[in-house]
Structure formats: structure tokens, C-alpha cells
Amino acid sequence: MRTFKFFLLSCFFITTISKAQTKDISLEDIWSGSFRTERMDALHSMKNGQQYSVLNFDRATRTTTIDVYDYKTLNKVETIVNSANIEAIPYFTDYTFSDDESKIILATDVESIFRRSTLGKFYVYDTKDNSVKLIAEDKIQEPTFSPDATKVAYGLNNNLYVTDLISGETKQITFDGIKNKIINGITDWVYEEEFGFVRAFQWNANSDRIAFIRFDETNVPEFSMDVYGKGLYQTQQVFKYPKAGEKNAIVSLHLYDLKTNKTSEVDLDKDYNDFYIPRIKWTNDSDVLSAQYMNRHQNELDLWMINAKKGSANLVLAEKDNAYIDVTDNLTFLKDDSFIWTSEKDGYNHIYHYDKDGELINQITKGNWEVTNYYGFDQKAGKIYYQSVENGSINRDVYAIDLDGRNKTRLTKSRGTNNASFSADFTYYINTFSSATTPPEYTLNDAKSGNLVKSIKDNDALSKKILDYKTSKKEFSTIEINGNNLNMWMIKPADFDASKKYPLFMYQYSGPGSQQVANRWNSANDYWYQHLAQQGYIVVCIDGRGTGFKGAAFKKVTQNELGKYEVEDQIEAARQLGKRPYIDESRIGIWGWSYGGFMSSNALFKGNDVFKMAIAVAPVTSWRFYDTIYTERYMATPQENPSGYDENSPINHVDKLKGDFLLIHGSGDDNVHLQNTMRMVDALIQADKQFEWMVYPDNNHGIYGGNTRLHLYKKMTNFINKTLGDKIEKQDVKEEQKAEIKG
Known part of the structure; x- marks a missing residue:
């Protein structure tokens, strides 16, 4: 059905192309949501x-x-x-079912703390009698049902509480929580940002124990940010933020017994020093908790099985890597408490099956390709469902495979990016498909065969709307750089003429394991690149060494030297592209955000004979300014690796600046602090280098809200036109003059 529909759209496109594609994409179109997809x-x-x-x-x-x-x-x-x-709830913004679906937690009045953490008022709705109960008068964090739906545990003021839904009694189970000192059951800033979770407590299957992580961040250095707001005086946000090489929170694992009201600390038979606990999860056995412990370098990961009843612990798995180990949520326990695990230990990310004691039963997936998502295990059918790049590293497909690694089936049919959401019993899955030419389509599919059951939602209206605009094809290819075939996409002006020379504008992110060259539908930035192409620019993106989905060796080559090989690849790519007859090598620019801003700054400074300009948004300017977990995963500590930190940080190469540089940051960025830009600015001034910069007051790492995004992209577009576009109009005039002479 999708093929037939695509054929019809193609016919429509062909028959209307002569009168369509007359409108330019404006920045107002992009940031007003004109191209927003139905989801x-x-x-x-x-x-x-x-x-x-x-x-x-x-x-x-x-x-x-x-x-x-x-x-x-x-x-x-x-x-x-x-x-x-x-009556008590005009509306709610989120909901969570209890395991038996008899009760629902409704979220109201929710406010953000950091990227993932929130505070809110939460109610329990009983589906049997339609009653509603407020869990706590205060705003709380992470309310979570016990498996038997009789209780709710939550965080409040750095302590943990349990409310009995039958008696209405609330019990405080930790008492030492203090802001910026002790946190119980809720992660600190760096765990939330880099390990990707907020709730650091878990109920066991019998609803009679809670495991939780305690964070002692007393000795973690504080960071403060001015919040300018609308008042006469600014205020300050002060929070614990461990920068590379500084002290982390001291973590410990605890078990609370609801029957005895006693808490015990887990003591392991291994001398850990300066470690992380990135994941905890109860097994099907209500007495046994799994806990993952990781050393500070993050190249050793231990999986422990802790028996709360016996007070014993068994180390069942110990992974080691020369670089680092990624933490995932893929650990799945089967009925016999054997478990599914994913690992890069054979050089590519694959799925493994271990018995409950950590003995390998078998490696389920194999090959020179990566498993990119693990969806789950159908116990009844004995099937594992996963996503991978078996069909090319820029594509994603959904597969089923038996637990023993046999009978692998590709369930998705269309080439592009497929992502599945399975029903609880794995009868169906909702597939989200998109490609560079097809906006998101949502379909219901049979999980056994992958066959289409029903189309749910598409974006045909958007496809037709885009036909009114001048757009260019996103061309995928590879380019050989420094001995590697790197994935690349290129957008040329719709009226591209190979006899002309065009300015080149490069985009990249380049962070470890990331990917920007992917066969998926447009982001807002893609429409911006179309806007630039309409003005006569060629836009290119290249995923260099250190990016993901091409094996561990390709990804981890940047270990201990972030910003070395990635920058070399972007510089050499620009140099090679500049030799193409249709690219003006004197007008090449580059931009990026966050890690990409770190990269674009380095590229302009180190590649000053190649790049004419760069834009850096919210960049890390020295890895000494960034957090422990992320930075040390790839760089060790600055005490151990000072040259890796300093030789590849752009703040130390400002003296090489020759081109035009625009530096942008939000003053309320709790992630990559404004400190990065302020120190860069001072270094540029002391080196007597001219540049432009912009600070967005109280904006966080995303720099958005109100008119902010439109202003930001106008600022960047004007800078590009001023620095790279000076010859576009002159070239067009020359072409007109040639035409007149010929006429």
C-alpha cells in the first residue's frame, strides 16, 4: 500500500512540478511551525x-x-x-497506570527542574470507584506505584516517602536529605544528564522492599548561574556540578524493608573506590536485586545479584573495555531469571543471553553491524524484537529472532528509518517510518510477519504542501577521508548549475556515538538548509570518525583525544570538497551546536587555511569546564590526561583565528555553562582577535521560547550571508551580463 501511495504522490509531483515549487522557504515559515509533522x-x-x-x-x-x-x-x-x-483537576498532562491498571497517577501543575526532572502535584485515580486522591500537598518527584497498587513511593525535599493508598497513611523512610548535600532516591544533576534517569528507587515484585541510591554530594563543587528575570534584582541558581577531575557525589545502595521499617546498606565483596551505580533493577525473584557498578573511568562494568533476604551478593558479569562501556536499559529478566544483555565486546553492539549466574548461553545476534534498539522478549513465542542497521548504517529496520539466534526475520519493508512500539503481548507493533523523501507514517503491523494491518496516520498533506516550495534533494553518498568511507549528505540549490561555483556551508555534531547523516525526515534545521540552498549555498553534513553505528573501533578511535580526529576529518573533507569544480574553496563555512560548536570552533582555528567562517552555538570551549561522567568517559581525568584536554580544546587555539567567527550561548545553560563562552571571549580579546557574539538571557542549552529561535536563526543567516554570500550576487550579475552579451 505504501508503494502505491508513493507512486501516486510521485505522479502528482511530476505533473505539477512545472507550476509548483515557486515559493521560497522563509525563516518565519520554519519557526512558526508551517512544516510541523502530524505525530x-x-x-x-x-x-x-x-x-x-x-x-x-x-x-x-x-x-x-x-x-x-x-x-x-x-x-x-x-x-x-x-x-x-x-472537580479537583481541570486537566492533567501525563498519566501512569499501576501494573494491574486498576489505578492511575495523574500529573498536574508540573514544572521542570533540569532536562528530565520535574516537580508536580499528583493524584491517584481509582478506575473501580472513580475516586481521586491527592498524593501529597507539596510538589513531589517521581511518584511510583508498588506492583500490587496499594502504595505510592515518591521523592520530596531529597527524602523518600511511601503513601499507603488503603489507610491513607504516609510514612517518611529517609530523614537525612538536605538540598545540595544529601539526596535519597532521586539522581543528582550529573546522573540525570549523563546516565539518563531521575528515579533512583525501585519496588520489588512483592511490594515489600524498596531499593534506592543515596547521593552524598556534600563535597561536590557548586556552580551558580545568574537568573535575570523581570525583576529589579537578578536571582541565582546554585547547584552541585562536578567538572572533569573534581569530586563526584559519594553513592551508596540501600534496601528499605516495609515490614520492619528498617533500612540497610548494601555491602559488596569488592573494594570499589570512586564509582558509579548507573542502574538498579529487581529480578523476578522479589528477594534479588540486580545492580550495575561502574568504575570512574567507565571501562569496567559489574553486574551484581544482591539477595536482600540472605544479605549476600554475587558478581555475575564483569565487562571490560579498552575505552568505555555504554550503559543501557536493555537488561531483561526471563521467567527463569536468565537474562538478556547487550554488549560491544565482539566489536559491534549485539544481544546476548546469560543464565542467572552469568554463564553465557549464546550470542543471539552476530555480524558487522549494530543493534540500535532492543524492544523486548516475547516469552510465549520465544522471540526477541530489535532494531538494527543491517540494511546500511544510515537506515533502521525492525527484526525478530528466536532466543537461540535462529529464524531471523526482517519485519519492516521500506528503506529508511523504522521504529516500533509493541503491544504488551507482542501481537502487534505500531511502526513509525520516515525517510529523506517521506514524512513520518504510522502503521499497525502484525508482529509475526511484519505485514501491514492498517494505516494509522500519515503526513500526505505536508508532502503536498512542500511541493509548493523550492526544495532540493538530500543526496546521500560517502566520501573517503583519512582512510575511511564517511557517510555524507549534500543539498544543492534547486537550480544548481555545475558550471558555477557555490559557497559551501558544513554542518556536523560529531559527538561520540552520534549520527547526523541518517535516512529520515526533515528536522527544522533541514528546512533551514533548504532556505540556505535557495540563496545559493551548497550545504553538506559528514559523520566523521568517532560517530556511531559503524562498529566500536570506528566510534572509539577518539578515546583520550576528543576533537583531534573528528576535526581532522572535517578539515580534510572541506579541503576535498573545495576541489570540486562547482564549489568555491575560498568560501567554506562550518557550524554546530554543543559538541558541534566545540567542533566548528576547532575547525575554524585549526583549519584556518580552509574555513572562512564558523558559527558555534553553546560550545564546550575546554573539556576542563564540562562534567565528570561525560568527559571522563572519553578523556579520563585532566590530571591523568592534561595534553588530551588542552591540545584539542578551542580555547587554546584562538591565536590561529583568521576567518569570521560568531559565538552564541544562553546565559541559563545548566549543561554547557556560559563560562565556556565567557572564557573563550576573554581568550579572543587577549589574542587581539575580532569576532561576533550573542548571549540569550536566561535561555538554557536549547535556546528557545517565544521569538528566540527565529531571532537566533536570523542572526546566523545574516552572518552567513555577510561572510560567505558576498560573491553570490556578483556571480549572478556576471551571469546576467553574459546572457545580455550573447543576446
């Missing part, structure tokens, strides 16, 4: 596997509902909750 709301697969629930918001009445739909028919079955019927 599927986040859904919850009901435990019966045949239905799913979705949060719906009625803008007219400003009420929220949780509606249940049938997978097979996609018809609405019922409304479980409607805020219009709840």
Missing part, C-alpha cells in the same frame, strides 16, 4: 495486548481524557478518565 501521541499498551490508551487534550474545553483504542480496528473503545468530571 502519534505517546501511547500505553494495555496489559491485554489488544488495546492501547492515549492522552488527549481538548483545547476548546481545556480538559484531558485518557482514551482506550482497539489495536486492530483503531476505534475508540472507552474513555477511562475525563478531567471534566473531576
